[in-house]
Amino acid sequence: MSAVMTPALRWPWAALVAVGGGLLLYLAFPGHDLWFLAPLGIGALVVATSGRRARPAAGLGLLHGLAFFAPLLSWSGIYLGPIAWVPLSLACALSVALAGVLLAWTGRLQLGGRVGVGWGAGGPRCCGRSPRPAPGRPSRRCWRAGPSAASAGAGWPSARPTPPPWAWPPSAGRRW
Known part of the structure; x- marks a missing residue:
């Protein structure tokens, strides 16, 4: 049985929240x-797109992107006018529209909280059926990312990148 998600906000309020979120993001730069x-x-875009289908979420992402990029890229229209500023703002806003679609799709996953997508410093988190591995087995089903997991040595299956053999560790007798 699949529960139908209803949007968190009605359309005019969601559009207002998306535009307000774009302006808040502009003020952060x-x-x-x-x-x-x-x-x-960013949270305003997440709230505005929660529970929506792909096409309305793309529209809300486009509104969010236009509210962010149009004032941010206004410098590009100083010498060339709107012939450069408007297409550049629209092209950048289309990438935010794609992010709105992805937010809507990941928000509609009915996995009971087992998949949470963090769009920021935390990184993605994906847990399988059980966060604890079987005794004596390494867990590849539950990957955790974030500041606390990285400091504890957890993280993705390879928490630390492996340096190339020529870089580390220096072999005895090799001069740098």
Whole structure:
């Protein structure tokens, strides 16, 4: 039995939240330096697209991207006018529209909280049926990422990148 997700906000409110989130994200960039507004801007897009299908989520992502990129890239229209500024803003906003679709798709997954996608410093988290491995077996079913997991030595199957053999460790007698 699959539960149907209803959107968190009705259409006009979701559009207003998406545009407001884009403006909050714009205020987080240099020139205004209100960096603490960046998570609120991204969170506004997540709230606006939650429970929506792909096409409305793409529209909300486009609104969010236009509200963010149009004022941010206004410098590109100083010498060339809107012939450069409008297409550049629209092209960048289309990437945010794609992110809105991806947010809507991952939000509609009915996996009971076993898959959570973090769009930021935490990175993706994907847990299988059980976060604990069988006794004596390494767990490849539950990968955790984040500051606490990285400091504890957990993380992706290879938490630390392996350096190339010529770089580390230096072999005895080799001069650098």
